[in-house]
Amino acid sequence: MDLNKIIFLMILCVPMFVGAQTLTFTDHEPLGNMRTQVTERFFRLVEQESKGRLRIDDHWNGEIASSYDARRTVSEGTKADMATVVPEYDSQQMPLHQLFKSFLAGPSGEQQVTLIRKAYKTIPELTEELHRAGIHPVLVATGYPVGFYSRRPMADLNGLRGQTWRTASFWHVSYLENAGARNKRIGWGQQVTDSLRSGAIDGIMVNIDSGWDIGAHKAAPYLLVSQELWLGHIYLVTMNLARWNALPARDRRAIERAADKTYKAMGKTMDQSYNGLQQQLSNEGCTVRRLSHEEVADFVTTTRQSEVQEQWVSQKEAEGISHVRHVFEKLRSLVHECAK
Numbered sequence: 001m002d003l004n005k006i007i008f009l010m011i012l013c014v015p016m017f018v019g020a021q022t023l024t025f026t027d028h029e030p031l032g033n034m035r036t037q038v039t040e041r042f043f044r045l046v047e048q049e050s051k052g053r054l055r056i057d058d059h060w061n062g063e064i065a066s067s068y069d070a071r072r073t074v075s076e077g078t079k080a081d082m083a084t085v086v087p088e089y090d091s092q093q094m095p096l097h098q099l100f101k102s103f104l105a106g107p108s109g110e111q112q113v114t115l116i117r118k119a120y121k122t123i124p125e126l127t128e129e130l131h132r133a134g135i136h137p138v139l140v141a142t143g144y145p146v147g148f149y150s151r152r153p154m155a156d157l158n159g160l161r162g163q164t165w166r167t168a169s170f171w172h173v174s175y176l177e178n179a180g181a182r183n184k185r186i187g188w189g190q191q192v193t194d195s196l197r198s199g200a201i202d203g204i205m206v207n208i209d210s211g212w213d214i215g216a217h218k219a220a221p222y223l224l225v226s227q228e229l230w231l232g233h234i235y236l237v238t239m240n241l242a243r244w245n246a247l248p249a250r251d252r253r254a255i256e257r258a259a260d261k262t263y264k265a266m267g268k269t270m271d272q273s274y275n276g277l278q279q280q281l282s283n284e285g286c287t288v289r290r291l292s293h294e295e296v297a298d299f300v301t302t303t304r305q306s307e308v309q310e311q312w313v314s315q316k317e318a319e320g321i322s323h324v325r326h327v328f329e330k331l332r333s334l335v336h337e338c339a340k
Contacts, residue, residue, distance in 0.1 A: 020054070021053065021247075023082050024081050025057065025081070026062075026074075026082070027039065029061065029084075034144070034270065035143055041265075042258055046258040049254035064079050070085045071085045071135065071238075074135055074240050076134075076240075077134075077242060083135075083238055084236065085135060086233065086234070088234075093129075093132075094129055096129050096321070097234060098171075099331050100232040101172075103305070103335050105226075105297070108145065108270070112230060113266050119331060123327055126327070130238065135239065135241055136245075138259060141234075141237070142232065142235060143210075144207045144231065145207065146225075147223050148160075148223065149216045149220040149223050150220050154222060163182070164181065165181045166203075167205040169233075179299070188210075192214060193216060196216060196219035208223070218285070221286045222286070223287065225289070226291040228296045228339075313328050
């Protein structure tokens with residue numbers, strides 16, 4: 001092919017990239033697990049749906065911001081236009097979002113995706129809370145369900161009584177204590193694994209992938225699990241609010257179409273990944289037992305979930321948090337509806 005033809009073809013390709021915007025994104029986790037792979041596929045769909053007008057410059061493993069700095073980083077909008085934000089790490093800015101994790105049991109797979117989508121469509125206070133924090137949600141996902149990694153075999157969750165366990169969520173601390181266990185505060189990572197090995201703690205209550213990440217199953221090789229024990233740990237893929245509002249309407253619609261397509265595949269992906277991780281844990285010597293629906297229901301009763309939720313809601317009302325009871329009642333109704 002002669003030089004003139006090459007130049008002509010290059011010129012034809014240029015209009016595809018004229019006016020393209022690059023959005024810088026940050027995530028605190030490394031690329032490779034179920035959730036981050038879902039996010040990466042979402043970004044590819046954004047580029048496709050926008051016909052190349054939007055491109056995502058993605059950064060992982062806390063390269064730009066840690067999990068605790070993500071909300072501030074994206075709301076400032078100087079280092080990143082987009083970020084994965086975990087509301088639990090910024091509870092002062094996002095009190096209403098703490099309610100998701102107050103539910104020990106909930107729907108899984110497609111039903112969980114349905115719950116999340118309905119929540120943001122029917123409870124406008126959730127999006128309003130994020131807008132006050134300077135961010136807009138473009139995709140909402142959760143992680144793997146909770147599991148109980150124990151140093152010794154437990155016939156069921158009644159075995160928690162009298163033991164010392166580690167968990168992070170303030171909700172789960174209350175639930176463990178109501179189940180008769182003591183909670184010990186330990187920094188995440190190698191400290192937890194060392195504490196399991198030494199016997200300083202008897203087990204950990206955590207999403208099963210995080211336990212696998214730190215090798216907890218090697219020191220605490222007995223795992224009780226259930227997909228009903230959803231983590232309720234919301235991962236928000238967010239955009240700087242001013243940047244979102246400045247996007248042309250056609251680009252906002254492209255992002256929304258990409259999110260719709262991502263949600264349609266998300267439930268199946270979650271189920272397959274959950275089953276695959278359990279198999280991997282078993283292959284690495286972990287004894288995995290799935291709890292029955294009745295066992296999960298009994299645990300919710302034992303932990304006095306409703307009592308803990310009511311105390312927290314009443315406290316937030318006293319602190320002047322608007323709409324907290326309304327949001328709680330709406331979310332509780334959706335959890336029950338989507339879990340059927």
